[in-house]
Amino acid sequence: MNKIFTICALMVFSAVFSQIPTLDVENLKKHPVILQEAKIETRILGNLATTTAIYTFYNPDNRILEGKLTIPLPEGVSISGYALDINGKLRDAVPVPKERAKEVFESLEKRNIDPGIIEKVEGNNFRTRIYPIPAKGSRTIKITYHQELKNSASDYQYLLTFANETVSIPKFNLKVLINESLIAPKITENPDGSFAFQKQGNQWVAEINKANFTPNENLKIAIPKASQASNILLQKTSGDKFYFAASVSTDFPAKEKSKSQKIAIIWDNSFSGSKRNHQKELDFLNAYFLSNKDISVSFVLLNNVLEKTEEFTVSGGNWSALKNRIAGLKYDGGTDFGALKEISDVEEYLLFSDGISNFGDLTLKFKKPVNSIASTPTSDFNLLKLLAAQSGGNFINLNELDTQSALKTYNKQPVIFLGFKETAAIQDLFPNVGTAVNEPVNIFGISSPNLGKLTAVFSVGNKKYEVPVDFNTALQVDNWPIAQFWAQRKINDLELNSTQNRDEIRNLSEQFGVVSKNTSLIVLDDVNDYVRYGITPPQELLAEYNKIVSRNKKEILEKRKNLLSKSFDITRELVTWWNAEYKPVEKKQYPKISNQSLAESANKDQVQDNVGYSSAAEMSGSKKSNGKITLVEVESKEEYMKDFQNLQSSELIYQKYFENRSKYEKQVTYYFDISKLLFKKGDKALSLKVLSTLAELDLENEELYKTIYYLLKQRGNYEKELWITQKILEWRPFDSQSHRDYALALIDNKKPQEALDVYKSMLYQEYTDEISVRDSGIEEILIMEINNILTQNKNVDASKIDDRLKANLPIDIRVVINWNKDNTDIDLWVTDPLGEDCSYSHKSTEIGGRLSNDFTQGFGPEQFLLKKAIKGKYKIKTNFFGERQNILSGPTTVMAEVYLYYSDGRQERKIAVFQSQKENKRENDSKILIGEFEF
Known part of the structure; x- marks a missing residue:
């Protein structure tokens, strides 16, 4: 089969809050990606600030890069605007459900089209993915966020951090505009001596334009407060109501809580x-x-x-x-x-x-x-x-x-907001009544017009306090995004219980364009893609979008398919294969195996204890088992392993691991290899600790989590396996392999009925055309696993499974390989005792060996089946045909599940987990031997 794949490097760059993003591109030391231009503008009104940052990155390398920028934002702050340059012009993003944004992004990325998304990941961290950043070319992004400034006794504090900046920025522009302040703001930290405020109308404006600029200090501004107890801003809604933001002083006597012993x-x-x-x-x-x-x-x-x-x-x-x-x-x-x-x-x-x-x-x-x-x-x-x-x-x-x-x-009893005395004319008040607040407090809500004078009520301990809030002094600012501040505050409150409030968070996020745990912002390249994926575009494309939708919607709408009809056909095909007779007549020589594989085979006795951390053999019935599985440990070739080869105890291994870790802190293979080494020494606790560290290397990274899942499964840690696969499914519900992994974990946890329900939903769920093409053939693997549940668990309710999917298919040998990366092509090879290879180019053998579809783009899986094994040895090998070099999550991790007597009452399973080696040679002897059957 002709295999086509794209190699692209992953570019990772990160920034702390309000800091100029810096790029860390591994293996691009000679030609690092350059922050070519930074343009930052902040508008401040009272204690509310809106910042817009525009960054242009230049790629001097000869390779296309995918960009990833992770931005931690402070408590209560969310991204509420994102834009990406399309054909030289910044195009605003639109809100879509988070998993849908990821699904569309990956579908378009496979077609080498220019999407961009920004999403909220764990914590208050926001991640944008941009593809492609062209070779010798640049991409520009724009990010907008709103924040409530921190209060001191007499002023509001604004901080823009340039801490530890050492990189010179070729083009740098910084502008701050402060509205409605009678007293001049004071700059207490200045990134450049020339940054100073001038009065322009009713605004204070400061701006610098610099070439080859390296900030000397942070920017810190003290903005004097108005004298009144409350400052109120109004923005008109679509009806006769107003969004309001009220900054209310709460200078109450502090009451300390009692001390603990x-x-x-x-x-x-x-x-x-x-x-x-x-x-x-x-x-x-x-x-x-x-x-x-x-x-x-x-x-x-x-x-x-x-x-x-x-x-x-x-x-x-x-x-x-x-x-x-x-x-x-x-x-x-x-x-x-x-x-x-x-x-x-x-x-x-x-x-x-x-x-x-x-x-x-x-x-x-x-x-x-x-x-x-x-x-x-x-x-x-x-x-x-x-x-x-x-x-x-x-x-x-x-x-x-x-x-x-x-x-x-810590010492004080918190100030509790009890709401307004006059409640009839106010709705959707935040903070919620009964919650602790900072001092002074920002109150957001929706109000009727002409509220007049109201009274806000607070308590400290058992004492209540009242503060007048005069809406007669409110300032109407329809050009200021009070609605987004209100929505951001409401979403922050709802995200305290994000699962329970999922739908409401999503609705608010989509209505106001605020990024949340459930909603991302996406930019697409072509108006037809907005139509195809059912995403309402930004205003500039809306007229053309509506014209296309009304003219030929059916032709352009995204194609989605389920797996059901093809599964019926494959079930019939499997039954026909199983019923056929195969009579081999010729004895053949084994193929020549590489020196590497021979060496591994020779070390087989040494690594036989691999069986100990494979899943326990699952045997039942009284039939005698004549087959035997032997797995080969695929040894790491990393240079750092030399430091561990003479260490005998797990304590010394862990000590050396910790000593060396700073050199390999982001190298996934380091944790993978040392975790395996510790487990081999019998220290399950330390091995799990090192393995779990992989989860800390990145936020919501399914490739890292799949690596963890494979080793947990191999070692029989089924409870954690279930949790890990459930997280991956939350992140990637659009991916059939995520559902399958979760179903297999349910089976390991002795929950066959729940697993069967997941398999059924997989067959009925509709997938994008790109994923359907990528995963074509997965139905054959699912049919075998569904019927294995039915034969191994007589008490499950199979009534919801269509009879056309049911077949009794006991076999002597089954091998399934899975891998942790998309856009990856790994091949399964099984050589039988006659010397005949079953592989992607030769899927059927004389003795009845059968290989499933060749997966060249996704996560696999690939499956080998043999109904009746003949006497002799069978060799199981994998070949790394091609993989995308995702630097952060390391080389591709492969899990091979190897079964004897699948579904016939004597079922036995062993698992091999290993990573691709540094060199993936496309030669006949480059295959990795991972195990043998012997009959």
Whole structure:
């Protein structure tokens, strides 16, 4: 078969909040992608700011690149505008459901068309994907976000971070416009000495244009507050109502909560924990223990497990023993909030974490107050706030508070917003009534006209306070996006329970164009693509879009197919194959195997314990088993493995792994190889910790999660396998392989009925034309697995499965390979005792061997079947024909499931998991031997 595939490099560049994005392109050291131009404009009105950043990136390399930019935004801030250059002009994105945006993006990417999306991933992190960035060419993106400025006693603070910028930007423009401020703003940090405000009408304007600019400092502006107790902005809705934003002063006497005698500190020491600002955390603890001088502390570490609690006593404010313990911590493993448990006899908790749980879901509702403390911009602020709010604790954001302010926030009883006395004329009020608020508080809502004077009510402890809010002084600003600020605040509130509020979040996000957990923004290249995928385009294309839709909608609409009708045909085909007789007449020589494969075969006895971490043999019935599976360990060829070859104990291996990790921090093979090595030494706990670290290398990366899933399955860790496959399915519900992986995990967890339901939904679900073509032939694998459930589990309800899909197909040999990357072509080869290869170019053999369709673009799977095995040895090999070089998630990971006596009552399964080697030679001897059958 003629195989066509595209090789494109993945470009990864990241930015902290408001920081100029810098590019880190591995293997492009000589010609790195250049930030060619940065243009940033911020408009400020009162304590509300809207920032628009336009970035142009130039690719000096000779390869097409795919761009990925991850932007952590502060608490409460979302992306509300995105644009990508199409034919030299910026085109605004439109909102679509998150999974739909990803599906359309990947479909268009396969056709080498220019889509762009921006989506919200774990925490308050936003990711944009751009394709292609042409060789020797450039792409431009525009990002818009709204934020509420932080308050001090006398002014609002605006900060734009250029910290640690060392790269010179060829073209740089920075402009800040401040409306309706009577007093001149004060620049307290200046990125360039010439940046200064001038009065222009009713605005203060500052602007710089620079060539080859390297910022010297951050930009920090103090904007004096108006004298009144409240400032109110109005924006008219489509009817007679108004969106409003009211900044209300709440200068109430602080009321401190009572001091605890015993606390628990939960310290997240997962791999991502090393990225937190530990100095700020230690400064906070130092201030805390100066204020709480005699206290008992239960200290517990959280990573992929909750470790054993340690007890410390702080006397006279001396906490040196605990401080030294924290200073000596190692940060490794994923984060599993599902492992959290109550600690007995404590009065409250201090939780130090980024709040991103990537190895399990939070299920615990704490009975004692949890004070959650964030110190990194990439934190999941919503989860940390939810933990605090549910338990009666405080959320402390060290990204925005100095040590004394943070201690004050911890010590005080929160200010609770109780709403307005006059409620009839106000709706959709945020913050919600009964929630804790910062001081001063920004209140958003929808109001009737002519509200007059209202009264906002707050409480601190058991005491209530009233603040007048005079809507007669409100300023109507119809050119200011108050509606988006309101929508952003409502979405932030709803995302505290994102699963329960999924539909409402999606509706709001799509209506107001705010990126959320459920909704992304997408830009398409051609108006016909908007029609094809049923996406309403931006205003500039709307007239043409409507004309096409009315003229020939049926011709252009996206084609979608289900797997059902083809599955009926394939079931009949499989039955015909199974009933046929095969009578081989000629003995043949084995094909020549490469030196590499021979060496692996010779080491077979050495790696026989691979069986120990394959899934347990599943045997039943009284028939005698004559077959035998032997798997070959595919050894890593990475240079770093030399450091481990003479280490005998798992403790020494782990110590060396940790010593060397900084050299290979983003190299996926490092964690994969060391996890396998530790498991081989029998240390399941350390092996799992290293493996789970892969989940920390990127946000919502299905390729990394599939690698984790394969090894969990191989090792029989079925509970975590189920969780991982469920997460992948959440991210990729449009992908048939995501459903299949989840169904197989359900089977491993002895949930055959649920698995059968998933298989049925897979057959009836409609897929895009691109995915249907990519996955053509997967039906044959699904039919075998559906019927295996029916034969292995007599108690399942099969009434919902169409009789045309049912067939009893017991076979002697079944091999299935899967891999973790899209746009990848891996081939399965099985050589029988007669020396005949069954492969993509020769799918049927004399003895009845049968190979499924050749998957050249997707995740696989490919399947080999043999009804009746003849005596002798069968060799199982894979060939890496081609793979997209996705740098972050490393080389392609392959899982081979190898079965004896599939569906006949003696079923036995073993699993091999390995990664592609550095060189994928397209030669006859380049295939990797992974196992043998012997009959």
